[in-house]
Amino acid sequence: MAATAETIQQVKELGDRYKYGFSTDIESDMAPKGLSEDIVRFISAKKEEPEWLLEWRLKAYRHWLTMPEPEWAFVDFPQIDYQDAYYYAAPKTGDKPKSLDEVDPKLLETYAKLGIPLREQEVLAGVEGAPKVAVDAVFDSVSVGTTYKKQLEAKGIIFCAISEAIQTHPELVRKYLGSVVPAADNKHSCLNSAVFTDGSFVYIPKGVRCPMELSTYFRINQENTGQFERTLIIADEGSYVSYLEGCTAPMRDENQLHAAVVELIALDDAEIKYSTVQNWYPGDENGKGGIYNFVTKRGACRGRNSKISWTQVETGSSITWKYPSCILQGDNSVGEFYSVAITNNRQQADTGTKMIHIGKNTKSTIISKGISAGHANQTYRGLVRIQPGAEGARNYTQCDSLLIGDKCGAHTVPYIEAKNSSARVEHEATTSKISDEQLFYCRQRGLSDEEAVALIVNGFCREVMRELPMEFAVEATKLVGISLEGSVG
Amino acid sequence: MLKIENLHVEVDGKEIIRGLDLEVPKGEVHAIMGPNGAGKSTLSYTLAGRDGYTVTDGKVTFRGRDLLDREPEERAADGLFLGFQYPVEIPGVATLTFLKTAVNAVRRQRGEAEYDAMQFMKLVRGKAKDLNISDEMLKRPVNVGFSGGEKKRNEILQMAVLDPAFCLLDETDSGLDIDALKVVADGVNALRGPERGMLIITHYQRLLDHIVPDRVHILAEGRIVESGDKDLALELEKKGYASFGTDRAA
Ligand SMILES: Nc1ncnc2c1ncn2[C@@H]1O[C@H](COP(=O)(O)OP(=O)(O)O)[C@@H](O)[C@H]1O
Ligand SMILES: [Mg+2]
Numbered sequence: 151m152a153a154t155a156e157t158i159q160q161v162k163e164l165g166d167r168y169k170y171g172f173s174t175d176i177e178s179d180m181a182p183k184g185l186s187e188d189i190v191r192f193i194s195a196k197k198e199e200p201e202w203l204l205e206w207r208l209k210a211y212r213h214w215l216t217m218p219e220p221e222w223a224f225v226d227f228p229q230i231d232y233q234d235a236y237y238y239a240a241p242k243t244g245d246k247p248k249s250l251d252e253v254d255p256k257l258l259e260t261y262a263k264l265g266i267p268l269r270e271q272e273v274l275a276g277v278e279g280a281p282k283v284a285v286d287a288v289f290d291s292v293s294v295g296t297t298y299k300k301q302l303e304a305k306g307i308i309f310c311a312i313s314e315a316i317q318t319h320p321e322l323v324r325k326y327l328g329s330v331v332p333a334a335d336n337k338h339s340c341l342n343s344a345v346f347t348d349g350s351f352v353y354i355p356k357g358v359r360c361p362m363e364l365s366t367y368f369r370i371n372q373e374n375t376g377q378f379e380r381t382l383i384i385a386d387e388g389s390y391v392s393y394l395e396g397c398t399a400p401m402r403d404e405n406q407l408h409a410a411v412v413e414l415i416a417l418d419d420a421e422i423k424y425s426t427v428q429n430w431y432p433g434d435e436n437g438k439g440g441i442y443n444f445v446t447k448r449g450a451c452r453g454r455n456s457k458i459s460w461t462q463v464e465t466g467s468s469i470t471w472k473y474p475s476c477i478l479q480g481d482n483s484v485g486e487f488y489s490v491a492i493t494n495n496r497q498q499a500d501t502g503t504k505m506i507h508i509g510k511n512t513k514s515t516i517i518s519k520g521i522s523a524g525h526a527n528q529t530y531r532g533l534v535r536i537q538p539g540a541e542g543a544r545n546y547t548q549c550d551s552l553l554i555g556d557k558c559g560a561h562t563v564p565y566i567e568a569k570n571s572s573a574r575v576e577h578e579a580t581t582s583k584i585s586d587e588q589l590f591y592c593r594q595r596g597l598s599d600e601e602a603v604a605l606i607v608n609g610f611c612r613e614v615m616r617e618l619p620m621e622f623a624v625e626a627t628k629l630v631g632i633s634l635e636g637s638v639g
Numbered sequence: 640m641l642k643i644e645n646l647h648v649e650v651d652g653k654e655i656i657r658g659l660d661l662e663v664p665k666g667e668v669h670a671i672m673g674p675n676g677a678g679k680s681t682l683s684y685t686l687a688g689r690d691g692y693t694v695t696d697g698k699v700t701f702r703g704r705d706l707l708d709r710e711p712e713e714r715a716a717d718g719l720f721l722g723f724q725y726p727v728e729i730p731g732v733a734t735l736t737f738l739k740t741a742v743n744a745v746r747r748q749r750g751e752a753e754y755d756a757m758q759f760m761k762l763v764r765g766k767a768k769d770l771n772i773s774d775e776m777l778k779r780p781v782n783v784g785f786s787g788g789e790k791k792r793n794e795i796l797q798m799a800v801l802d803p804a805f806c807l808l809d810e811t812d813s814g815l816d817i818d819a820l821k822v823v824a825d826g827v828n829a830l831r832g833p834e835r836g837m838l839i840i841t842h843y844q845r846l847l848d849h850i851v852p853d854r855v856h857i858l859a860e861g862r863i864v865e866s867g868d869k870d871l872a873l874e875l876e877k878k879g880y881a882s883f884g885t886d887r888a889a
Contacts, residue, residue, distance in 0.1 A: 590689050591727035593711035594720075595737075595797065596745035605740055609731030609780065 181238035187211060190344050193238050197313050197347075200320060210333035210343035217337045223500040224529040224561060225469050227442065230407060237345045237378070301361070308353040309364055312380050315351035322353055326384055330413040330450045330477070338409040338471075339446040342378045346411070349379035354389035354420075363619050365394040381412040385420035387453065394622055396427040408467070409444045418453030418480065423461070425618050426474075427626050430466035435524075435636070437496025440468025447474035448504075451483035451512075459486040460503070461617040463626045465633035468497055473531065475504035478512035478540075485514040488614040490626075492607075492633050493526030493558070502532040502563075507540040507573070516547040519611045522558035523637035533565040536573040543573040551581040552610050554603065554637045589638070599638045604631030640665040640836040641686075641706075641805060646697035648678075648685045648861075654695070655681045657861035663805075663854075668837040670847055672872060673858035674880045679840045680724055682858070683809045687721040688714050702804065716748035718804025722794040722811050724840075729781040734793065737781045738763060738800055745801060766799040770826050787814035795826040806830060806837045812846035824849030844876040857883050 181192045190211050194204040219230075302309050308319060316323050333343035354360055385391055395412075408430065414422050424447075433440025443466070449458035460474040470493075476485030487503035505514035514534065522528045534545045551560035562579050584606050592602035608615065608630050615623055641663045648656035655678045663669045673679050685692045686699065688711035699706040701719060709717070729737065742762075743753040754762065767777060770792045782790050791811055798806055808827065812820055827850050831837070839850060847855070847869065855871040856863045857880075865871065865883050875883065 585727075586690065587727050588729055590687075590711065591723065591729070592741075594687050594715055594723075595741035595801070596712050596715040596748065597740060598710075598712050598744070601740065601744055605732055605737070606729060609729055612731035 181236060183236055184233040185211075185235075185237055185345070189237050193345055193347060196238065197316070199316060202324065203316060206328070206333070207344050210340050211345075213334050214337065214340040214344055217334075217340055219337055220471075223471050223531070224527065225471060225498045225500050227469055227498075230442070232341075235407065238347055305358050305361065306355040307358060307360055308351065310351055312346075312349045312351040312382060315353075315382075319351075319353070322384065323351065323382065326382055326413065326415055327380075328413075330415060330448045331411050331446050335446060338444040339411050342380060342409045342411045342446070346378040346380035349381045349410070350383075351381075352383040352391060352393065354385045354391045356386045357388040358386075359389065360391040363392050363394055363621070365396065377406070377408045377410065379410040381410070382415075383413070383422060383424070384415045385417065385422050385456075387417045388419040389417075390421045390423075392423040392425070392619060394425045394427070394619060396429070396622065396625075406440075407442050407444065410446070412445070412447040412474075414447075414449035414458055416449065416451050416453060416456035416458050416480075416483075419455045420453060421457040421459075422449060423459045423619075424449070424474075425622065426460075426462040426464070427618075427622060427629065428462065428464045428466050428470075429629055429633070431468075432466050432495070432497050432633070433468035435495045437468060437525075440497070441466065443467035443470045443472065445470075445472045447472065448477065449475070449485070450477045451480050451485060451509075453483070454480040454509075455482045456480050457484040457486075459484075459488070459617070461486075461488040461614065462490070462501075463611075463614070463618070463629065464489070464491040464499065464501060465629050467499075470497075470499040470501055472499075472501045473503055475506070476514065477506045477508065478514065478543075479508045480512075481509040482511045482513075483509055484512070487514075487516045487518070487532075488617045489518045490521070490611045490614045490630070491519070491528060491530075492521045492630065493523070493528045494634055494637055495524040495526060497524075497526045498528070499526075500529040500531055502530045504533040505535070505545060507534075507536045507543040507545070509540060511542040511544075512540055513543070514545045516545070516549070517613050518547075518549045519614055520549075520551045520560050521554065521607055521610070521634070522551070522560050523554035523634055525557050527559045527561075529561040529563060531563045531565075534567070534575055535565075536568040536570050536575065538569045540570050541572050543570060545573075545575045547575075547577045549577070549579040550610070551579075552607065553581065553583050554607075554634070584638075600631065600635055603634050603638050607634060640702060641838070642700045643686075644698045646682075646685070646699065647695045648681055649693045649695050650681060650691060655861055656685065659697070659858075659862050661856060661863055663836045663838055665804075665836050666833040667853040668831060668839065668850065669854045669856060670839045670841060670850075670852040670872065671856050671858050671863075672841055672844070672875060675842065677858045678861045679842075679858055680809055681861075683721055683724075683807050683840060686714075686807060687711055687719065712744070712748070715801075715803075716745050720798050720801055720803035720806050722791075722798060722806065722808040724809040724811075724813065726782045726785075726790040726794055728783045730783055732781050733778050734781050735763065735777040738777075738797060741797065742800055763796075763800060767796055769829070770796050770799070771822055772796055788816065788819035791815060791819070791823055792826070795823055799826060799830065804835060806835065807840070808837070809840045810842060811839070812841055812843065820846065820849065844872045847872045859883060 181189055190207050194207055331339050333340050352364060383393060416422050430441035430443055451458050458476050464470055474487060478485050485505050491499050491501050493499045503516055516532055518530050520528045520530055530549050536543045549562050553560055560581060564577055566575055568575055588606055589599060589602050608627050615626060618626055643659055643661040646656050646659040671679060694707055739759050746753055772792055811823055852869055855867055855869060857865040
């Protein structure tokens with residue numbers, strides 16, 4: 151049986167719990183297993199990188215060797231064997247495709263199976279009249295297809311694979327790479343800096359409003375391939391961009407490390423809206439398999455009146471360790487964090503944000519909705535720091551937890567450091583359960599208990615869901631239902 | 640259409656319904672009256688299949704099928720609608736979304752095509768207007784911050800939109816002023832028809848001035864102690880519950 155068919159069979163047998171689990175058999179051009187300076191050099195050479203970047207990677211690698219694993223998060227997993235993974239894998243395509251016609255049909259098929267297809271497939275396939283969602287498809291580690299490039303180019307917008315940007319716009323990459331998340335920030339970001347293979351690069355020029363949502367789908371496709379995406383988005387003065395990252399992953403038996411780094415930079419009067427729908431494979435009911443999602447995401451509001459808004463719907467992964475943050479440096483800058491995190495079965499999540507107020511009259515809003523079911527555990531961990539110079543800074547935090555069943559847990563860990571007396575920091579937190587009454591009311595109206603849970607949970611998350619770009623809110627709403635299947639009854 | 644025989648129901652190990660018999664043929668509207676604590680809500684929850692309402696004896700057939708071994712949503716899809724005495728709040732879920740989800744869930748179970756947004760709006764608009772329900776109210780989360788009257792009108796709207804074969808209304812009149820009562824009664828009367836059965840549970844006679852029943856039953860201490868035509872309600876109003884029930888039920 152072909153690998154694809156076989157895996158589909160396995161997924162079926164698993165009761166269709168994880169609807170997107172399968173593998174394609176595109177051959178990989180792999181580096182040998184394990185991690186060493188040679189591997190770092192191999193990756194850099196494969197990508198024909200300039201010397202400065204190789205040096206940057208090597209420095210990160212050497213530092214990584216000295217760093218301890220972060221241990222403060224409320225998650226539990228066996229020690230990661232970094233030597234037991236591949237750090238480079240790419241679909242075999244010979245030359246880079248010049249148009250989508252040249253893209254491996256297997257890859258397009260993969261997107262179709264993922265249920266991504268809706269409009270995005272049409273966009274990818276270049277169908278006439280398809281909505282303008284530009285997709286920079288990252289398949290494993292190398293970007294394969296990029297659409298709407300011309301239309302974006304006309305406005306001077308750069309949206310491409312970061313490996314391409316390194317070749318075509320080295321000065322921008324060199325100026326901003328690592329400027330928000332320094333390589334040595336934490337063990338995971340340090341590893342990413344050493345071995346990142348690809349990711350997206352966005353530059354919006356002065357005064358330009360990006361005319362469409364920019365979107366990237368990340369997938370893990372190769373057995374035992376750690377994923378180390380690197381994303382860099384720069385919004386120049388007075389510009390605006392909305393970016394969406396969504397992902398699903400094929401069925402897997404072994405835990406897989408995913409350590410991405412995302413850096414955002416907003417200059418004067420610029421705004422970046424970054425939305426994530428994360429649906430990596432969460433492992434089975436007993437916690438076997440699943441992705442370790444250790445992500446470092448940080449945005450710098452460097453300019454006056456700049457704004458960075460993070461919206462995330464986190465339903466996948468066996469372990470999520472993620473704190474999209476804002477450094478509010480420019481006066482009057484604004485940081486927002488809207489989060490839905492769902493953990494079911496044996497999933498664990500430790501997620502939240504950091505809002506660092508440096509400039510005057512900086513404002514931040516944090517809305518976090520955590521849903522726990524099964525034996526899952528979840529922690530909201532948030533830091534609000536008001537620096538001495540942040541006159542008139544404001545923060546509002548609302549942190550709600552919803553429990554389904556009595557074997558799961560939710561924890562809220564707020565850290566507040568206010569070093570300016572004019573600052574105002576508000577924090578509200580609630581914990582609730584789905585009541586039997588609510589479930590029965592819905593079921594009396596014809597909803598199954600799973601439909602009822604999905605509806606009630608979506609209601610609970612509404613303040614966050616409505617922050618998502620319209621086209622993606624629909625998918626996210628469905629995802630909420632899928633990820634809570636089996637949580638009641 | 641609905642036939643209840645010798646029904647016994649326990650809640651938390653305590654027997655609340657104690658040998659209840661009742662039959663409502665299709666096309667008829669029956670009323671159940673009874674004092675507080677008689678077991679009226681217990682009966683309606685049991686018929687709708689709520690967890691924790693344990694049937695220890697007896698039998699219920701609905702549209703020719705055994706009702707009691709079915710899930711609540713299956714009973715709903717089969718056309719059993721319960722108007723709640725205390726409608727439940729669902730924060731963050733717009734009333735319209737709730738309605739659409741419910742209608743389509745029922746249609747899916749029946750193997751019917753789901754309504755798209757246009758068809759659904761057409762269905763809801765007219766019915767909402769009849770019940771004095773504004774678009775603004777349809778956008779608000781289900782029952783959250785609704786007044787007593789708004790909650791009950793919302794129940795009737797759901798009933799009208801779901802178009803059930805059988806309507807079970809638990810004290811739909813309680814907490815309503817006379818104008819609201821009229822609106823609700825009109826809504827219920829509009830659904831009366833030869834194919835539909837109704838069981839109207841009420842504590843007061845006044846609702847039955849507006850929804851005139853074919854039969855009236857008195858429920859006391861977990862059983863039907865008296866049945867009659869609409870005049871029984873008036874008699875009850877005069878004499879009070881004490882003259883029925885307790886001594887006979889004992
Ligand atoms: N969940 C429950 N747990 C324990 N006792 C209950 C519960 N629900 C109702 N009862 C009891 O059952 C009896 C009947 O209640 P109910 O059916 O609500 O009466 P009615 O609707 O006629 O006022 C009352 O004595 C009430 O206290
Ligand atoms: Mg009652």
